[in-house]
Amino acid sequence: MSGKNEDLISCSVNGKTISVPKNTSAIKAFKIAEQDIAHYCYHPGLSVAGCCRLCMIEIEGNPRTQIACNTMVTEGMKINNQSKQIKEDVQWGLDFHLLNHPLDCPICDQAGECGLQDQYMKFGQYKPDMNQKKVKKAKVVSLGEKIVLDSERCILCSRCVRFTDEVSKTHELGIFNRGDKSEVGTFNGKELNNDYALNTVDICPVGALTSKDFRFKQRVWYLKKAEAICTGCSTGCSIYLDYNEEGFFRVRPKPNEDNNSYWMCDEGRDLYQHLNKEKRLVKVYPSKKVSTSNFAVSSSSSSSSSSSSSSSKKAIKYLKSELENIKDSTKIGVLVTGQYSVEDYKEFFSVLKEKNSINQIYHWFDQKNSKNDFDDLLIRGDKNPNTKGLLEVAKDMSLKVIDSSELKNTASNLEILIVLGPEYKKFFSTIDEKLEYFKQALQVFYFSSVKLDSLDSISNVTQIPLQSLVERGGTYINYKGLKQKLSILPQVIPKILSFSQIAKVLNGEKIQLEPLFLKTQPVKDNQFSFQKN
Amino acid sequence: MFTISEKTKKFITKEVSRYETKRSAIIPCLFELQKDNQGWISNDCIESLSQFMDIPSKDINEVFHFYTMFNKKSVGDFHIQVCCNISCHMNGGLDLFKVLSDEFKIEKNGVSKDSLAISKVECLGSCGTAPMMQVNEKYYENLTKDKAIQVIKDLIASKKTN
Numbered sequence: 138m139s140g141k142n143e144d145l146i147s148c149s150v151n152g153k154t155i156s157v158p159k160n161t162s163a164i165k166a167f168k169i170a171e172q173d174i175a176h177y178c179y180h181p182g183l184s185v186a187g188c189c190r191l192c193m194i195e196i197e198g199n200p201r202t203q204i205a206c207n208t209m210v211t212e213g214m215k216i217n218n219q220s221k222q223i224k225e226d227v228q229w230g231l232d233f234h235l236l237n238h239p240l241d242c243p244i245c246d247q248a249g250e251c252g253l254q255d256q257y258m259k260f261g262q263y264k265p266d267m268n269q270k271k272v273k274k275a276k277v278v279s280l281g282e283k284i285v286l287d288s289e290r291c292i293l294c295s296r297c298v299r300f301t302d303e304v305s306k307t308h309e310l311g312i313f314n315r316g317d318k319s320e321v322g323t324f325n326g327k328e329l330n331n332d333y334a335l336n337t338v339d340i341c342p343v344g345a346l347t348s349k350d351f352r353f354k355q356r357v358w359y360l361k362k363a364e365a366i367c368t369g370c371s372t373g374c375s376i377y378l379d380y381n382e383e384g385f386f387r388v389r390p391k392p393n394e395d396n397n398s399y400w401m402c403d404e405g406r407d408l409y410q411h412l413n414k415e416k417r418l419v420k421v422y423p424s425k426k427v428s429t430s431n432f433a434v435s436s437s438s439s440s441s442s443s444s445s446s447s448s449s450k451k452a453i454k455y456l457k458s459e460l461e462n463i464k465d466s467t468k469i470g471v472l473v474t475g476q477y478s479v480e481d482y483k484e485f486f487s488v489l490k491e492k493n494s495i496n497q498i499y500h501w502f503d504q505k506n507s508k509n510d511f512d513d514l515l516i517r518g519d520k521n522p523n524t525k526g527l528l529e530v531a532k533d534m535s536l537k538v539i540d541s542s543e544l545k546n547t548a549s550n551l552e553i554l555i556v557l558g559p560e561y562k563k564f565f566s567t568i569d570e571k572l573e574y575f576k577q578a579l580q581v582f583y584f585s586s587v588k589l590d591s592l593d594s595i596s597n598v599t600q601i602p603l604q605s606l607v608e609r610g611g612t613y614i615n616y617k618g619l620k621q622k623l624s625i626l627p628q629v630i631p632k633i634l635s636f637s638q639i640a641k642v643l644n645g646e647k648i649q650l651e652p653l654f655l656k657t658q659p660v661k662d663n664q665f666s667f668q669k670n
Numbered sequence: 671m672f673t674i675s676e677k678t679k680k681f682i683t684k685e686v687s688r689y690e691t692k693r694s695a696i697i698p699c700l701f702e703l704q705k706d707n708q709g710w711i712s713n714d715c716i717e718s719l720s721q722f723m724d725i726p727s728k729d730i731n732e733v734f735h736f737y738t739m740f741n742k743k744s745v746g747d748f749h750i751q752v753c754c755n756i757s758c759h760m761n762g763g764l765d766l767f768k769v770l771s772d773e774f775k776i777e778k779n780g781v782s783k784d785s786l787a788i789s790k791v792e793c794l795g796s797c798g799t800a801p802m803m804q805v806n807e808k809y810y811e812n813l814t815k816d817k818a819i820q821v822i823k824d825l826i827a828s829k830k831t832n
Contacts, residue, residue, distance in 0.1 A: 308726030313735040324728040325713045 148214040163205035163216055164192050174218055175227045175260045177234070177252055177342045178294040179206040181392075182399035184303055186295050189234070191256070193226045194218045202226055228262035234292050235265070237272045237317055238343070245290065245344040249357040252342025253292065272317045280309075281328030283335055283349055283403065288320045291345035297321065297337035304400060304514070307331040321345070332516060335403045339389055350406070351387045355379075364391060365607055366621045368476060368522035369405035369561065372515050373615035376401060378409060378607065384629060385409035396619060402516050411561055411587055412605045412629060418588040419630050421448045422600040426580060427455060449634050452601050453642045456553075456582050460493050460643075463552055470554040470578065472499040472541060472571075475521030477557055477636075478611025478623065482530040484640040485557070490534060492643065497537035499544055500527070501559070501571065517616055520564035526614040541571070548577040558585035560606060584639075602633050609636060672714040674722055678702050682722060692725055696733045699723065700740055709749050709806070710741035746785035748825055750776075751804045754790045757797035762815075764790075766801050769815045774822060784826050 145156040150170035157166050162185070167174040177189040185207050192205040197215035202223060205216070217223075234253065242248045274288035298310045298321065309329045313322050323329060329337070338348045360379040367374040367388065374397035377389045388408050390401035410416055463469055471489060473482070489495040502521070510518025521527075531538050548554070554575065559565045572591060575581045581598040583589075586605040592598050603609075610625035638648045674682070681702050685695040703719055704711050711734060720727035734740050741749070752758075752767040767790055776782040796802045799811035803818065810821050 302726075308728055311728035311732045313732060315736045324731045325717065327728075 146210065146212045148210045148212070148216065151217045151219055157210055161210050163194055163208040163210055163214075166210050166216070167194075167205060167218070172218070173259060174205060175231070175256050176206065177256070177292060178296060180296050180299075180340055180399070182304065183296060183299045183340075186299060189230070189292070189294055191227055191230045191234075191260075192218075193223050193230075195220055195223060224260070227260045231257055231261050232265065232267055236267055236269065237289070238292060239271065239289050241290075246347045246352045247290075247341075247344030251344060274318075274320055278322070279349075280323060280346075281330040281334065284329055284338060285347050285349055285352065286321065287345050287347070288322075290343050291321050292343055293319055293321070294342055296340045296342070297346060300333075300337050300340060301329070301331070304336070305331045305333040309334075310337070332402050332404065332512070333400060333514065335406055336390070336400050340399075348387070355381070355383075355386050360386060362389075363607070363624070363626050365623055365626075366522065366613060367401060367405040367408055368606055368613065369402070369408060369520065369564065370515075370517045371475075371519040371521060371524055371616040372397065372517050373522050373613055373619070373621055374401040374405060374515060375621070376405070376408070378412075378626070380409075380626070384413040396615070396621075397515055400515060402514075404516070407563075408561075412607060414629060416587055417605065417630055418585055418600055418602040419633075420602060421452045422593065422598075423452065424580065424599040425596045427452065427599050449601050449639075450642055450648070452582075452599055453634070453639055456555075456599075457492075457643050457645065459553060459580065463493070466494045466496065468550065468552040469493055469495060470499060470544070470547065470551040471495060471497075471557075472501050472544070472554060473527060473557040474501045474559045474565075475519075475524035475527045476560045476606075477527075478523060478606075478609060478613055479526040479530055480611040481609060481636040482527055483534075484636050486530065486534055486536060488640045488643045489555075490536070495536070497539055498531060499541045500538050501541045501556075501565075519616065520561075522615065523613045525616065525618060526612065529614065541574075544571075544574040548574040551578040552580065554578040554581045556581060556583045556585075558583055558587075558589065560585065560587050562587060562589055602630075603639075604628065604633050604635055608633075672707065672712065672718045674703065674718050675706050678706050679722065682719075686723065692723055693729060695723070696725070696730055697737070700730070700734060704740060708747075709745045710743060743779055744781055745787040746781040747829060748784075748786050748805050748822070750786060750788045750822070751791040751794070752788065753792070753794045753796070753800070753802055753804075755793035755797075757793075757800040758802060761800040763801040766803065766813060766815060766818055770803075770818060770822065773819050785829075786822070786826075 144159055146159055147154060147156045148166060150166050151172050153170050155166065155170045157169055164174060164176060164179055174192050176192040178186045179192060187204050187207045190204060193202045194205045194208070194216045195202055195218070238253065242254060245251070248254060276287050276289055278286040278288065280286050293312060295312060298312060301307050301310045309323050309327055309331065310321055311324060312319050314320055335348055338346045359381050361381060362377040362379050365376050365378050367376045375391040375393035377391050378385055379387050379389065386409060388406045390397060390399060392399050460469065502524070507518050528538060562568060572595065575595055575598055579597065583592060583598050583600045584603050586603045592600055607623060607626040608628050610623045612620055612622050614620050641648050682695070682699045685698050686692050689695050699719060700711060703715050707715050716727050716730050716734060720730055750770060752763055752770065754763045754767060767788065770776070771788055774782050774784060774786050776786050776788045781787050794802065794804055796809060796811055801813050802809060802811040803813060805825065810818070
């Protein structure tokens with residue numbers, strides 16, 4: 138069954154015939170054939186170390202067992218890992234890994250997503266013959282601002298060392314001493330503080346490296362993972378968001394060969410904080426002028442907590458009536474950031490264009506970073522996930538895009554300035570400059586999902602809450618034109634208007650408020666159960 | 671910051687050119703550096719070597735910590751290495767080690783008042799003349815307890831007269 142395509146070769150894995158590209162390692166062939174194979178040190182994004190000796194395979198015609206990660210598949214090769222010999226090899230390999238590994242799983246943060254646990258459940262021998270004393274090593278070693286090291290738990294797979302050598306190229310970590318005294322560490326107190334350091338926590342197969350931010354916050358089996366994209370910069374890495382009914386807890390990279398490979402930057406891992414209640418804009422903050430109008434009279438009559446959707450509705454209705462009073466469309470300014478999805482822009486702009494004949498938008502782009510800044514790995518200077526999408530939508534709708542610095546001259550002429558604000562204020566270095574423009578305009582309507590405290594002191598700004606990016610969903614276009622769709626997750630804060638509802642209110646249509654509330658679903662599959670083979 | 675002497679720099683450059691990769695030259699370079707720095711290697715030495723060789727300092731540290739023949743602490747003016755391998759052991763090498771430690775009050779991993787450091791070492795290739803010891807670069811063979819003590823006393827005295 139030779140492959141028709143010349144670049145493909147066929148081989149047999151556990152009796153299953155598959156075709157794989159040339160220069161495929163045997164361990165990859167196992168993955169392609171969807172066969173279980175034990176392994177620690179192998180990681181698809183790193184070089185081969187071959188030090189864990191767990192991925193043993195038998196090659197037909199070859200008397201000795203070999204490691205799969207460092208064996209290349211050749212045409213017609215027959216490999217398997219089902220024989221008694223291999224099973225014993227793996228079982229003993231695992232027992233040697235556990236020789237000095239403390240069995241403190243109940244207090245270990247990695248439990249539940251630990252390579253050693255998982256592999257032992259699948260391949261272990263369940264009757265420990267080792268009764269030697271374990272070697273004691275340093276615990277709770279701080280490796281900088283983000284990471285804690287527990288040397289006793291380390292099984293010396295060297296993934297983290299290879300990561301700092303090959304991917305981040307910062308060379309902080311090394312394995313020092315020898316034999317059972319070997320330890321991962323940094324030299325001369327150097328800290329592991331590079332921009333990608335937290336990836337070492339992800340690739341650590343045991344609980345040796347843990348993130349200071351996440352550790353002891355949640356047991357991982359109480360978390361659900363959702364696929365999303367990081368909106369921290371225009372790379373738009375694929376990510377997993379881990380959440381439960383209490384909120385979002387962490388961000389991990391999702392392997393994506395087309396974009397971010399297996400990694401993401403540390404900056405993007407703060408994303409989850411902006412989705413939780415603490416940093417969100419949860420209710421309308423009316424400006425002085427708005428609160429003295431009949432808006433306030435009606436809103437104060439209902440209780441403040443339950444009225445966030447109705448008060449946003451009122452605020453938007455007020456905005457609509459104000460917009461209708463302005464005949465000259467040049468007196469209306471629309472200032473947008475590239476942080477919203479293509480669908481959001483379309484809905485929002487089309488209403489403004491139809492109703493108020495808006496034909497230009499101000500583009501808020503961070504001035505400190507040049508658009509083409511790039512650190513040769515993932516981080517880009519353009520801190521907006523959808524700059525390309527925004528410009529495309531504007532082009533399709535024939536809207537003129539003006540740089541926001543132009544507001545210096547025009548802000549004082551504006552009667553209304555509508556702002557689609559940033560979702561991550563720390564990425565925007567020029568926010569103070571923008572606040573000056575806000576003061577000059579007659580009225581400002583500021584939409585955002587994130588609370589910006591410095592706006593409270595400006596009396597002409599009305600702040601209206603938006604759903605966060607994972608509540609809105611939508612399409613984002615990254616720097617190279619890759620379109621990525623975000624799925625919609627349950628709402629953290631109920632009763633916040635969606636973009637389409639805002640557009641409907643601006644359009645004078647009626648909306649129903651109640652069905653908005655999407656009750657957070659309880660976490661399923663939280664029973665952690667395992668069985669002996 | 672430790673400065674590498676011109677002589678050692680020359681040595682390193684020559685040594686690096688002998689191998690395919692720079693990393694291969696780390697061991698001979700560390701030995702040369704150890705001579706430069708009174709017989710031991712500090713973190714500063716590693717940093718300077720890393721800068722000069724353009725290799726990450728942790729790579730050098732990995733090699734440095736793997737081998738026991740590099741001294742990780744100061745060894746004073748006289749580093750006494752007593753062979754305790756089979757031939758010397760059978761001829762009283764271990765006793766020699768204990769006697770010297772007690773006589774000159776040298777603690778393990780420490781430096782005595784007379785600036786002496788002592789360590790047990792494996793075979794130094796002088797089995798025919800056991801027991802023996804090496805002080806800095808020099809071998810002293812066919813030792814007895816008294817002879818060894820006298821050798822060290824002479825060395826201390828010669829240092830004082832200089």
